[in-house]
Amino acid sequence: MKGPLFYSKILLFGEYGIIKDSRGLSIPYNFFKGALKKSKNLRGAALKSNENLKRFAEHLETVQEDESIEVAFDLELLRSDLAEGMYFDSSIPQGYGVGSSGALVAAIYDRYAIGKITILENLTRDKLLKLKGIFGRMESYFHGKSSGLDPLNSYLSLPILINSQDNIESTSIPSQHTEGKGAVFLLDSGIVGETAPMVQIFMEKMKQEGFRQVLKDQFIRYTDACVEDFISGNVKSLFGNIKQLSHVVLDHFKPMIPKEFHHLWKQGIETNAYYLKLCGSGGGGYILGFTEDLSKARKALKGHRLEVVYNF
Structure with a gap:
């Protein structure tokens, strides 16, 4: 098993401000990435990841019991994959502000959410907000309170424009000038x-x-x-x-x-x-x-x- 790749993100603008309803702009950064993998002999970082994911699975149980969040996970499949040596193989540095936990959350949602919202759907504002809410609750395991934006960015792999806390949309940004000086x-x-x-x-x-x-x-x-x-x-x-x-x-x-x-x-x-x-x-x-x-x-x-x- 080798899951699809999920990329890091960069919040170009909006850090701290988005807590207080400023605008924000977040873009995927493909230089770093992660994917779910399995190994029969886990050691080092892979073993640590597997153990952390086992604790994360317990957190997901409380997430799906929360009636304000509409989501269910195939926890049986998750636990059996973990027992078979699943871990998150990632080049995204942790504690660097580029969304290491966001990519992990996106990967877990993609593989284990039942009736998930897919990136191929017409992503209305309501669907984006629903995803952001689910991801926020999932990611709260890693650092207390989460806006859910990092996993959303990683999951969609699209630039996201934050107009306010309850008004977000995928957007396009001007093409790069590869020969440009800036x-x-x-x-x-x-x-x-x-x-x-x-x-x-x-x-x-x-x-x-x-x-x-x-x-x-x-x-x-x-x-x-x-x-x-x-x-x-x-x-x-x-x-x-x-x-x-x-x-x-x-x-x-x-x-x-x-x-x-x-x-x-x-x-x-x-x-x-x-x-x-x-x-x-x-x-x-x-x-x-x-x-x-x-x-x-x-x-x-x-x-x-x-x-x-x-x-x-």
């Missing part, structure tokens, strides 16, 4: 980030009136503008708004930026060689970068590995 890239912080503590910090900050005001007047405003610019291909306006967004994050989301990257963040804003933003919840993992001139950015970030995600 790029979106990933910068490896070399640190594993944990989602739950970062979200906790954000929730604590939300108790302050001043922070709530900044979130609404600046963070969400620039996030929404970036989403609009990216989708409509307005690159000049996009970089102006990303610079502002990068600034707001440096000023108000410092705990989410690994300390050793504070100066690089500031340097980007001051030199305009690149602009950095959070990729997922922050605290480690990848940092997202945007540049109008990739060779200039590489020079400025010498000694760091840059993975290009999209070319302008």
Whole structure:
């Protein structure tokens, strides 16, 4: 048995903001992927995955008992596959903000959900919301509360536009200019980030009136503008708004930026060689970068590995 591939994702815009109804844009990232496989002699990461999936199967039992979520799983088949050595074989780094648990959730839903919503159907907004709700409950096993967007992105393998929490749609993004000088890239912080503590910090900050005001007047405003610019291909306006967004994050989301990257963040804003933003919840993992001139950015970030995600 070798299941279909499920890809990692990148939330280009919307981290933290989508909790408070900003817009967001999430795209599949095919560089990393995972699939369900079986092995008769499990060891190392495969054995760990198999054991974790056994606990996850127990969680799925509680998910299908939840009357607010309409989903049922073939748990008998899941348990028998696990007894035969099934594991999730994945190249998606964990704690890096690129959706490692999302791909796993998508793979399990695809194989074991009874009467599943398939990607071949006419995916109405209601169906997308229903899937997002199911995936959110499934993924809550991994980090407390989940929006369900990562598994949705992985399952559909399409860019997803988040207009608000209950208004999402699949979308198309402008074609890449492979010869273009500009790029979106990933910068490896070399640190594993944990989602739950970062979200906790954000929730604590939300108790302050001043922070709530900044979130609404600046963070969400620039996030929404970036989403609009990216989708409509307005690159000049996009970089102006990303610079502002990068600034707001440096000023108000410092705990989410690994300390050793504070100066690089500031340097980007001051030199305009690149602009950095959070990729997922922050605290480690990848940092997202945007540049109008990739060779200039590489020079400025010498000694760091840059993975290009999209070319302008």
